[in-house]
Amino acid sequence: MTPELQEQEERLQFDRFDHDDAWALGTRLVEMARERGHGVTVDIRLGDHQLFHYALPGTSADNDDWIERKIRVVRRFGHSSYLVGQSYRDRGTTFEEQAHLEPARYAAHGGCFPIILRGTGPVGTVTVSGLPQLDDHRLVVEALELFLEARRAEKATGA
Structure with a gap:
């Protein structure tokens, strides 16, 4: 599975990413989760700056x-x-056994993906x-695949 996860990171890269992109990606994630009945929290950051955060019903602190x-x-x-x-x-082995990092501060569990700028x-992060x-x-x-696909389509049509 690791090669597939590495391929995702190579493929799902941005040419640019800004506040408007965070809003569009975040709302897309919320809509997808809502349509599927998922109680999730969505968070998007650029560096340390939290640009988007939304908690659907069924979530908690x-x-x-x-x-x-x-x-x-x-x-x-x-x-x-996840990778x-x-x-x-x-x-x-496990991250918890071998990373020597405090589990109360670090969780190598799926759900956080780096926002990678090409080059x-x-x-x-989007989480x-x-x-x-x-x-x-x-x-x-x-959500990243759909977002980047829509961006490529806009670029191709000059929109």
């Missing part, structure tokens, strides 16, 4: 804590929180919390 812990993993390792956790599982690297970790990850990836 615990989801905010999970978001913070997942973001710390992405910032520290530069990869999605980081999976890389440890692929080696027959620059990670500049922010979902509220579903099983693979589902959190898949929801973020699907």
Whole structure:
């Protein structure tokens, strides 16, 4: 699974990302979750600046804590929180056993994906919390795919 996760990070990159993009991506994620009946919290940051945060019914402050812990993993390792956790599982261990980081501050569970600028690297994060970790990850990836596909279509038509 790790090569697939690495491929996602190579493919889901932005040429630019700003406040309006955070709003569009965040609202897309909220709409997707709402349509599917998912109680999730969505968070988007550019560096340390929180540009979007929304909690759907069924969430709690615990989801905010999970978001913070997942973001710390992405910032520290530069990869999605799911990829980081999976890389440890692929080696027959766990992040919690081998990373030597405080579990109350770091969670290598799926749902946080780096916002990567092509030619620059990670500049922010998009995070979902509220579903099983693979589902959190898949929801973020699907939203990024749809968002970037729409952006390419706009660029192609000159809109």
